[in-house]
Amino acid sequence: MDLHGRTQLSRRGLLGGGAALAGTVGVAGLGGLAGCSTGGGGGDDAAVNAAVKLPTHQPYEGVDPDLPGDETVLDGYLKFPAEPKQVITEAPGDGQPVTFMTNIPGAIPPPASDNAFWTELNNRLGSPLEISMASNDEYGDKFATRVAGDDLPDLINIPPGTAQLPGLLKAKARDLTEFLSGDAVKQYPFLANLPEVYWRGCVFNGGIYGVPVPRGMARTSLPLYREDLLAAKGIKDPAPKNFQEFFDLCVEMTDQRGNRWAWSTAPTNYLKQMLGIPYLWAEDGGKFTSANEHPRSADALEAVRKLVEAGVVNPDAFTSGASARKQWFNGGIVSFDLDSFVAWNQYYADNTAGDAFAVNMLDVPGFDGGEGTPWLGAALNNITAINAQTKHSPETLLKIANWMAAPFGTQEYLFRKFGVEGRHYALEGSDPIPNKVGVLETGIGLQYVCDAPMALYLAGHPEVPEKQQKIQQKIAPRLVANASYGLYSDTLSKKGAIIDGPLNDLSTQIILGKQPVSAWATGVQDWLAAGGEDIRSELQQAHADVNGG
The missing domain is CATH 3.40.190.10 (Periplasmic binding protein-like II)
Structure with a gap:
């Protein structure tokens, strides 16, 4: 495909x-x-x-x-059939x-x-x-x-x-x-x-x-937002054209004294999509490249660090699970949550805000303008x-x-x-x-x-499927899939979580301002040495095996 x-x-x-x-x-x-x-x-x-x-x-x-x-x-x-x-x-x-x-x-x-x-x-x-x-x-x-x-x-x-x-x-x-x-x-x-x-x-x-x-496609994740909360601020049909406009929108939707933040979690993956970073693995001519190695990965971390420093992310985001984040979104404590079309419907099922409650989804712009590359779920x-x-x-x-x-x-x-x-x-x-x-x-x-x-x-x-299909039609021509889907790596299976752990921790430390962004390059080299290179080799071999390479 x-x-x-x-x-x-x-x-x-x-x-x-x-x-x-x-x-x-x-x-x-x-x-x-x-x-x-x-x-x-x-x-x-x-x-x-x-x-x-x-x-x-x-x-x-x-x-x-x-x-x-x-x-x-x-x-x-738009409606359920009258005679199922x-x-x-x-x-x-x-x-x-x-x-x-x-x-x-x-x-x-x-x-x-x-x-x-x-x-x-x-x-x-x-x-x-x-x-x-x-x-x-x-x-x-x-x-x-x-x-x-x-x-x-x-x-x-x-x-x-x-x-x-x-x-x-x-x-x-x-x-x-x-x-x-x-x-x-x-x-x-x-x-x-x-x-x-x-x-x-x-x-x-x-x-x-x-x-x-x-x-x-049902699992494709972009920023879901409380349309009713943004409308109360006079913001209708938000469509930031670049990172700076997105940053300004987040600042506008944050009121720390009122216990209101823009984000339920640090939107790292959204920033990666703005920057054209692949979804997990990219493949070109049988050669595989990890998203970790992308030259703009450090830029994504720097941008997220800037959001956290500006105070637009709920400060409890780094110690709370998905259930808490969903409660914040439904309760109006946050306006944005990075999640999928499945979650979109689930939010309505769990709605505690009454009839005014409304959800929509942001497209992903390019970091410096143009269009970003959404990841296929x-x-x-x-x-x-x-x-x-x-x-x-x-x-x-x-x-x-x-x-x-x-x-x-x-x-x-x-x-x-x-x-x-x-x-x-x-x-x-x-x-x-x-x-x-x-x-x-x-x-x-x-x-x-x-x-x-x-x-x-x-x-x-009926307005919800109309909104959902509208955003799907916008992002469909730009979707990027994980090139490793269907390819088995024994090292990834056995060691993936082990070697990802230190890199994920480093990412969090950078986002929180406790490590410099420059530390990312060293972290990636350590990840490659600990098993990332082996994963790459095994994915490339599997790809060659099934494509006659």
């Missing part, structure tokens, strides 16, 4: 062995798993993975969008409990015994779904503990940055190739509805080892693997994943996202408007078993 000429990502070039991401989820007790993968030295074999026939893409065409998208821009819907279709007639379960562990982005919901949505879900699935949950901030540690204790559920939500992922999957997960490869996936039509790019991150050890939870939130030791048949668990992926406009989607009318939502026209009980009870993490590609839709707010 060529994203409008910025980042060349060939089909084979994306089949090197799952997603290579910036961070890794450390998994204790996996030292013996490296030899389980197919590549030499404990790595994944890019050429073998490139030969895997991916699931046939068969798009669902049951609902016509009000705002048609394309291969990059998501479809938009039932597209699955038989319960997918086998009558026996199915276990699942997952992260959740919101508050911990009531347990199944006190949760009407969960009870009805179990009835519709035909199997009780037993879910072990953790917050987004805590899930990585919980996942690592469960792996180390060999205490895995039937369905496993695996973060893509998990250490030694090929070996873990080979040892613990079911190879699903025979059920999903090529036309076999058509037995599960809503898994077949997922485009090929998402399946590329599920290929390891010469097979398909999970189902994807798709994101891509990671293709996957996670993959869901099937435990090799499960007592359920793979077909049963794939039917459940297929049910979770039923797309927008279906009865299954309506229930999965909104619950039961009267208990969890009220209809306004054909739109299901959630109540507080609905938001709480439905937040059990089903979207991390599997999900349909995101539809731009917000019940009762």
Whole structure:
């Protein structure tokens, strides 16, 4: 796929062995798993993975969008169909409990015994779904503990940055190739509805080892802003043309005495996009370059340091997690938060500011003028693997994943996202408007078993998908993808988090003014010596293996 000429990502070039991401989820007790993968030295074999026939893409065409998208821009819907279709007639379960562990982005919901949505879900699935949950901030540690204790559920939500992922999957997960490869996936039509790019991150050890939870454009992150708060300051349709105008906007939206700041966190990645710095890794002629090495990385840190020094970032940003930042945004303590289209909708679900609450998103200008280069969001939130030791048949668990992926406009989607009318939502026209009980009870993490590609839709707010598609259309021609997606690096898997740690700490120290910007160059050289050069070499070799280089 060529994203409008910025980042060349060939089909084979994306089949090197799952997603290579910036961070890794450390998994204790996996030292013996490296030899389980197919590549030499404990790595994944890019050429073998490139030969895997991916699931046939068969798009669902049951609902016509009000705002048609394309291969990059998501479809938009101004209202929910008045007569949603039932597209699955038989319960997918086998009558026996199915276990699942997952992260959740919101508050911990009531347990199944006190949760009407969960009870009805179990009835519709035909199997009780037993879910072990953790917050987004805590899930990585919980996942690592469960792996180390060999205490895995039937369905496993695996973060893509998990250490030694090929070996873990080979040892613990079911190879699903025979059920999903090529036309076999058509037995599960809503898994077949997922485009090929998402399946590329599920290929390891010469097979398909999970189902994807798709994101891509949905996860593309730019500054979300409280449109109502800016409007109260007389600022409508903000569109800074360069860094200085952006800086001035942030200063204007800050009132420290009034406990108001522009930013929930230091917007380092946004400044990098202003400066044309790549998303993690860039590739040119088979040669890979880390974003850390980009000649303007130091300029990005200097610019963020300037923002922090000006006091436009909440001073608690460096000691607080994502949950706190979301509360600040909803509470009006901050006006800007660097987040995605998924978060945009979630903010409305969590809204505590009343009817005036409104969110929009900034484009990214060039640092000195012109246009910046927005980063295409990671293709996957996670993959869901099937435990090799499960007592359920793979077909049963794939039917459940297929049910979770039923797309927008279906009865299954309506229930999965909104619950039961009267208990969890009220209809306004054909739109299901959630109540507080609905938001709480439905937040059990089903979207991390599997999900349909995101539809731009917000019940009762037709203006939101219009805003969302407008900004997507603006940024689509300039999107830059992570060139390492689909290419496995054993060093990145094992040591990525270890070597990134000191560099991330240095970045924070520079931003806080505790280290000079000049220290960055030395930090990058240390990072390269500690494993960055090895990661580069392994990515280049994987790229060559799948492209005949």
